[in-house]
Amino acid sequence: MKLSGAVLLALPLVALGLVAQWLLPGATARLATLLMIYVIAVVGTGVYTGNSGIMSFGHCGFMALGAYASGLVTINPRILHVALPHLPPMLHGLAGHSLWLGLVAALLVVAVTALVFGLPMARLGGEAATIVTLGFLVIVYVVLVASGNITRGSQTFFGIPSGLDPLTVMPIAALSVVLARLYKESHSGLALRAAREDDIAATSIGVNIPRERFAAWLLSALLCGVAGALLAHFLGAFSPKDFYFNLTFLLMAMLILGGISTVTGALGGTVVMFVVLQLLRQIEGGATIAGVHLPPMFGLTSIGGALVILLSMYKLRDGLFGLRELDERFADRLAAPGQARTAAGRPGTGVERLVGKLEVDGVGRRFGGLIALEDVSFTVEPGQVVGLIGPNGAGKSTLINAISGVVPASSGTVRLGGHDVAQMPVHKVPLAGLGRTFQNIRLFRNLTVLENVRAAAEAAGARGEAAVTEARAALAAVGLAEMSGRLAATLPYGAQRRLEIARALALRPSFLLLDEPAAGMNPTETNELIAVLRQIREDHSIGLMVVEHDLKLIMRLCDRIVVLNKGRKIAEGTPDEVRADPHVVEAYIGSRAAEAV
Ligand SMILES: Nc1ncnc2c1ncn2[C@@H]1O[C@H](COP(=O)(O)OP(=O)(O)OP(=O)(O)O)[C@@H](O)[C@H]1O
Numbered sequence: 001m002k003l004s005g006a007v008l009l010a011l012p013l014v015a016l017g018l019v020a021q022w023l024l025p026g027a028t029a030r031l032a033t034l035l036m037i038y039v040i041a042v043v044g045t046g047v048y049t050g051n052s053g054i055m056s057f058g059h060c061g062f063m064a065l066g067a068y069a070s071g072l073v074t075i076n077p078r079i080l081h082v083a084l085p086h087l088p089p090m091l092h093g094l095a096g097h098s099l100w101l102g103l104v105a106a107l108l109v110v111a112v113t114a115l116v117f118g119l120p121m122a123r124l125g126g127e128a129a130t131i132v133t134l135g136f137l138v139i140v141y142v143v144l145v146a147s148g149n150i151t152r153g154s155q156t157f158f159g160i161p162s163g164l165d166p167l168t169v170m171p172i173a174a175l176s177v178v179l180a181r182l183y184k185e186s187h188s189g190l191a192l193r194a195a196r197e198d199d200i201a202a203t204s205i206g207v208n209i210p211r212e213r214f215a216a217w218l219l220s221a222l223l224c225g226v227a228g229a230l231l232a233h234f235l236g237a238f239s240p241k242d243f244y245f246n247l248t249f250l251l252m253a254m255l256i257l258g259g260i261s262t263v264t265g266a267l268g269g270t271v272v273m274f275v276v277l278q279l280l281r282q283i284e285g286g287a288t289i290a291g292v293h294l295p296p297m298f299g300l301t302s303i304g305g306a307l308v309i310l311l312s313m314y315k316l317r318d319g320l321f322g323l324r325e326l327d328e329r330f331a332d333r334l335a336a337p338g339q340a341r342t343a344a345g346r347p348g349t350g351v352e353r354l355v356g357k358l359e360v361d362g363v364g365r366r367f368g369g370l371i372a373l374e375d376v377s378f379t380v381e382p383g384q385v386v387g388l389i390g391p392n393g394a395g396k397s398t399l400i401n402a403i404s405g406v407v408p409a410s411s412g413t414v415r416l417g418g419h420d421v422a423q424m425p426v427h428k429v430p431l432a433g434l435g436r437t438f439q440n441i442r443l444f445r446n447l448t449v450l451e452n453v454r455a456a457a458e459a460a461g462a463r464g465e466a467a468v469t470e471a472r473a474a475l476a477a478v479g480l481a482e483m484s485g486r487l488a489a490t491l492p493y494g495a496q497r498r499l500e501i502a503r504a505l506a507l508r509p510s511f512l513l514l515d516e517p518a519a520g521m522n523p524t525e526t527n528e529l530i531a532v533l534r535q536i537r538e539d540h541s542i543g544l545m546v547v548e549h550d551l552k553l554i555m556r557l558c559d560r561i562v563v564l565n566k567g568r569k570i571a572e573g574t575p576d577e578v579r580a581d582p583h584v585v586e587a588y589i590g591s592r593a594a595e596a597v
Pocket residue numbers: 367370371372390391392393394395396397398399439
């Protein structure tokens with residue numbers, strides 16, 4: 001992502017700020033200033049909500065904290081004694097400073113609060129996290145109301161220097177948009193978006209989801225804190241309810257209207273909603289349009305605003321501006337595939353890539369009373385292709401899950417290059433060298449093909465252009481180079497399976513664990529897949545462990561085969577040995593099928 005794309009997105013704000021400062025009449029310029037403050041708040045909320053997929057009701061809490069912190073630092077000292085007669089003496093010296101010091105105070109207070117709430121909250125996803133954000137909003141409100149000596153409680157907090165002009169707010173709004181856009185394309189933003197699409201798949205490429213959630217939470221909190229401080233200076237006087245549910249729902253509506261997952265959507269949704277609400281507000285008091293006189297219509301603004309949201313959600317599920325950023329629509333996303341591969345190494349991941357053999361030793365797994373795996377042991381040599389077969393319910397997927405750490409083994413060890421990977425946090429296992437795919441495809445559906453693979457390359461330590469080059473090389477290896485700009489969800493089925501392989505390949509693993517890679521493929525697609533897997537093994541010296549029901553594929557591809565039945569290993573050997581093994585024939589292949597393969 002080049003800076004130019006982010007700047008392009010911020011240009012309309014720069015233009016608005018300049019026009020408002022020098023060309024628009026006072027009242028309209030004031031509206032433009034308010035609009036830009038909303039942009040900061042909505043784009044800020046979007047940094048967390050859009051990238052993590054977690055709806056937040058809490059960000060107005062950060063705005064409130066920013067407003068009060070900045071208010072206390074900038075309040076006119078002469079008014080201070082009237083407005084806050086019981087202010088603790090140690091806080092008296094704070095008053096009377098500039099807006100910029102007010103913003104610094106807002107950032108400090110918000111950073112500390114975001115840290116305290118964010119660390120435990122980062123472990124939560126989905127509705128649980130949303131409920132916590134709601135709780136956060138209520139807590140901030142109650143604390144502000146209860147801290148009357150410092151905030152005037154539920155009464156109006158006044159005396160804040162007001163009269164912000166558009167040129168003061170514009171650079172901050174433009175910078176917020178640039179920051180949000182750069183964050184979205186950053187290593188951290190991409191990892192979080194991957195987790196938003198599929199947390200298990202994100203973990204399988206080494207994403208530390210709590211860490212990425214926390215980073216987004218902090219950045220979005222800071223932006224909202226700044227927006228709150230600016231709103232305080234715009235209003236000059238406010239109370240806690242100005243930062244409560246009404247504002248929360250207004251900002252959420254703006255975000256949803258434009259499209260929750262893009263900065264373009266946050267920006268565009270804010271502008272559209274703001275303009276619509278202003279127009280409705282004009283009409284609500286009675287107006288004459290094209291010679292037709294409209295009487296005052298109480299509630300028109302609220303009802304009209306709600307209708308705009310409902311209609312747009314009904315017609316455009318992904319918001320007015322869809323899933324792609326404005327600058328992406330201009331950019332050439334289908335650049336020629338690169339073949340280069342950067343040097344090995346995983347800088348910044350804190351995980352060493354392990355090489356050597358993969359040893360599965362006495363692995364067992366129980367689900368309650370059910371023994372899904374019992375005492376399974378075998379070894380895969382580097383570069384070897386091992387097939388894992390067995391009837392339905394034999395424990396094949398459970399074994400892949402146990403090796404990759406997704407479902408921890410109840411007993412036994414898994415060693416890679418002599419190191420026990422079962423002891424590692426699950427997101428570190430792929431970085432240590434075990435890439436995997438899933439029986440039911442788990443792609444990041446609303447990310448592009450290139451982003452799906454780049455997320456893995458970045459998780460494994462590549463950055464910037466190197467990550468893109470690695471991702472393109474992995475896509476080329478599975479024959480998807482031409483599709484890099486498409487959304488993953490739009491790929492045909494066979495291509496989706498190959499994309500999952502490319503994503504795992506971009507981790508530069510020592511072994512690839514493939515769970516039914518040919519499931520649902522027609523014979524042509526299966527033949528292509530076999531060619532791809534052979535090439536991968538040849539080019540990258542990667543060992544493969546393949547779970548498959550397609551015995552022809554297994555027999556053609558594998559050096560050795562492990563056979564499971566009812567959770568136990570019943571045979572192991574070369575394809576010829578396994579094909580001739582009477583236990584295997586009885587349990588799985590069946591005598592007629594044995595003849596066929
Ligand atoms: N999360 C789980 N909770 C409870 N039981 C489970 C769970 N996962 C798997 N099992 C059970 O463990 C056994 C092994 O399942 P597993 O999916 O590993 O078999 P499989 O060999 O991959 O089968 P298939 O070829 O049908 O995919 C089955 O009896 C299954 O019902």
